[in-house]
Amino acid sequence: LPAAGVSLRLCSTGGAPGGINKPVIERIIRVDHAGEYGANRIYAGQMAVLGRSSVGPVIQQMWNQEKDHLKKFNDLMVAYRVRPTVLLPFWNVAGFVLGAGTALLGRKGAMACTVAVEESISDHYNSQIRTLVEEDPEKYKELLQVF
Amino acid sequence: LRCQLSVPQRALQASAVLKRVSDEQHKEPLASSSQQQFDSHPTDQQPKEEPQGPRPSYTGQGGQESEDYESEEQLQHRILTAALEFVPEHGWTAEAIAEGAKTLGLSAASAGMFQNDGSELILHFVSQCNTKLSELLEQEQKQVQLGEAEKKPLDQFLRDAVEARLRMLIPYIEKWPQALSILLLPHNIPASLNLLTSMIDDIWHYAGDQSTDFNWYTRRAVLTGVYNTTELVMMQDSSPDFEDTWRFLENRVADAMNMGNTANQVQSTGEALVQGLMGAAVTVSNAETRR
Numbered sequence: 001l002p003a004a005g006v007s008l009r010l011c012s013t014g015g016a017p018g019g020i021n022k023p024v025i026e027r028i029i030r031v032d033h034a035g036e037y038g039a040n041r042i043y044a045g046q047m048a049v050l051g052r053s054s055v056g057p058v059i060q061q062m063w064n065q066e067k068d069h070l071k072k073f074n075d076l077m078v079a080y081r082v083r084p085t086v087l088l089p090f091w092n093v094a095g096f097v098l099g100a101g102t103a104l105l106g107r108k109g110a111m112a113c114t115v116a117v118e119e120s121i122s123d124h125y126n127s128q129i130r131t132l133v134e135e136d137p138e139k140y141k142e143l144l145q146v147f
Numbered sequence: 148l149r150c151q152l153s154v155p156q157r158a159l160q161a162s163a164v165l166k167r168v169s170d171e172q173h174k175e176p177l178a179s180s181s182q183q184q185f186d187s188h189p190t191d192q193q194p195k196e197e198p199q200g201p202r203p204s205y206t207g208q209g210g211q212e213s214e215d216y217e218s219e220e221q222l223q224h225r226i227l228t229a230a231l232e233f234v235p236e237h238g239w240t241a242e243a244i245a246e247g248a249k250t251l252g253l254s255a256a257s258a259g260m261f262q263n264d265g266s267e268l269i270l271h272f273v274s275q276c277n278t279k280l281s282e283l284l285e286q287e288q289k290q291v292q293l294g295e296a297e298k299k300p301l302d303q304f305l306r307d308a309v310e311a312r313l314r315m316l317i318p319y320i321e322k323w324p325q326a327l328s329i330l331l332l333p334h335n336i337p338a339s340l341n342l343l344t345s346m347i348d349d350i351w352h353y354a355g356d357q358s359t360d361f362n363w364y365t366r367r368a369v370l371t372g373v374y375n376t377t378e379l380v381m382m383q384d385s386s387p388d389f390e391d392t393w394r395f396l397e398n399r400v401a402d403a404m405n406m407g408n409t410a411n412q413v414q415s416t417g418e419a420l421v422q423g424l425m426g427a428a429v430t431v432s433n434a435e436t437r438r
Binding site for chain 1: 309357358359364
């Protein structure tokens, strides 16, 4: 009689430290990293079109902030040993195209794109914060500070 | 030896079996530790059962609910580990598991707890090897951090890690091709793939990989390829101490290193080309506007 209900749980490596919910953390970090990466590419696209115009320095400044955010998530990714999303090449192209496309609509278009992106990012982060706090604010204190 | 229960599925039944058989077989008093229920077999390399025992590889959470109670899962792991000794003779089969159970003082029928094709035994073995590899790499990392050892160059590190992991197969090498084919059965693929990917990820982690872009995937894919091909070569290798295999491994790792360099060269060539084209476009557009 095969032991139908009994299957050995094999976790070969990488035990979860201190009882944090690893899958949730991994997903959060992966998604946020992808988002920051995409945002970077959007600004790169905008700079490619509007870089030499008068609004260029503004975009450059915002881009530098995003670079900071991306670096932060890169560090988190290494610290928690999270794998990056497999769609990175896609976000690479899509972000650039979106940025360049909206920039071609003129500076109003570029700014509108930026505002929309930032709004959706902040909504997204807020719901992630809520998820983490609901579970246990203490465990995730470090991560929450990043947000 | 009374072969009582046919398939002890429930943990309570299992521990009841254990207690009854152990009472029969071992007239001498049980070992002093209250958690230990069996005389340790001389060749049994399992650590003593303690609630806070160091068994991070098997259960993600605290396995035991009371001090005397050994979870069913831990029992299964002990049986499978004991069964490994009999694999060279019986292969990855229920016979090996039955023999292993017998050395622990259990009824041979407890092999009925496991599937008939030996999958669980093989997966258990792979998981155990991966854990050993992680521990080894962790040790080495500590030594480097303490300054007791030199940090190895990347190709050397990868070579040594893969070699260390493959050497764990040597005692079972006769029966390993059978194990590989069982691991490729559809119902085993999720588990075996999971074990493989986490092992490769571990090796890269200890090698110091910090990539957060698509390189993360290419590196792991390449190393997986290196590992799998070397494993297959090892199956067919009859040279002394598998030196042909290690030479093959060295060449594959060197290829992998070159791949990285080639990729960089392609990229810089591409960039140079693009700049050239942009320059040409600007020149042409200037020429046009001036006309």
